[in-house]
Amino acid sequence: MPGETLVDTAHLLVVDDDARLRSLLQRFLAEQGFRVTVAADAAAARAALTSVAFDLVVLDVMMPGESGLELVESLRREGNDVPVLMLTARGGPDDRVAGFELGADDYLGKPFDPRELALRIRTILRRVTPPPPQLLPAAPVQLGMRWFDAERSELRGPDGTVRLTGGEASLLAALARRAGEVLSREDIATALGTPEAGERAVDVQVTRLRRKIEPDPREPRFLHTIRHRGYVLRPGP
Structure with missing residues (x-):
């Protein structure tokens, strides 16, 4: 219909x-x-x-x-x-x-x-479900040799497309829309539509996403933990 x-x-x-x-x-x-x-x-x-x-x-x-x-x-x-x-x-x-x-x-x-x-x-x-194009970031976000396209919910690089789960793509999109800004765990949970999930569940999602976007998840280049405050995405080459 x-x-x-x-x-x-x-x-x-x-x-x-x-x-x-x-x-x-x-x-x-x-x-x-x-x-x-x-x-x-x-x-x-x-x-x-x-x-x-x-x-x-x-x-x-x-x-x-x-x-x-x-x-x-x-x-x-x-x-x-x-x-x-x-x-x-x-x-x-x-x-x-x-x-x-x-x-x-x-x-x-x-x-x-x-x-x-x-x-x-x-x-x-x-x-x-990707929102209408006019609500999405104007340009893809660079993460080293890869680029995240929020319109397609795709993370692409020289080695092809990196498979993201729906939760991982939503988390990366929420961070990318406010790149450079520290988001609290509560802010992230609300952006993902799961405010009841709790802080530890957000930490788990961040850990999973780091495995997809970081050259070394133990030493993050892009998705940083800000002690006592939350997380920030810092795109770059």
């Missing part, structure tokens, strides 16, 4: 071994306007991901056989950057950080309100 965007019509993959919850989520999310495919375990999810380019995966952590954490880690290792929202009955800070470290984009503890799930899904989709 005219005016519809990815946020309104995304194709979701819901992976959970609880048949009742799968059915409830499939029905509710379909009522929200999403296309929904369901899978009972990691093996079924892999089969679906092989044949369909999903816009987002809702993934249960605790499943028999391969867990949700193991699945998302494997997907990221294979270069699959589909956004992942993880569901878990274990919602402690360490569990959430473990998910972010392995490549998840957001985390929601069980039990949850389905309306909050839909809201978080839309937040992630807005974050990974």
Whole structure:
């Protein structure tokens, strides 16, 4: 329909071994306007991901056989950057950080309100969908021999395109828009649409991004930590 965007019509993959919850989520999310495919375990999810380019995966952590954490880690290792929202009955800070470290984009503890799930899904989709060109930086940002193009969410260099996850691209875009300015962890979390994630989760995302943009992540040239204040991106050759 005219005016519809990815946020309104995304194709979701819901992976959970609880048949009742799968059915409830499939029905509710379909009522929200999403296309929904369901899978009972990691093996079924892999089969679906092989044949369909999903816009987002809702993934249960605790499943028999391969867990949700193991699945998302494997997907990221294979270069699959589909956004992942993880569901878990274990919602402690360490569990959430473990998910972010392995490549998840957001985390929601069980039990949850389905309306909050839909809201978080839309937040992630807005974050990974490039905004209209007029809202983007006028020029790419130089990071050594590479350039970050916010319009395409691409980091390119002599060795080709560096694959960025949706979260990494959003983080780099937020920093690039305010290059040279120190952003607090709270500012960054808000820019990413995850203010509830906490400071440690932001640190994890920064660590992951440094592995993609820094010649030596242990000695950053571009993405600097400012003690007690936050982070700053300093582009340059």
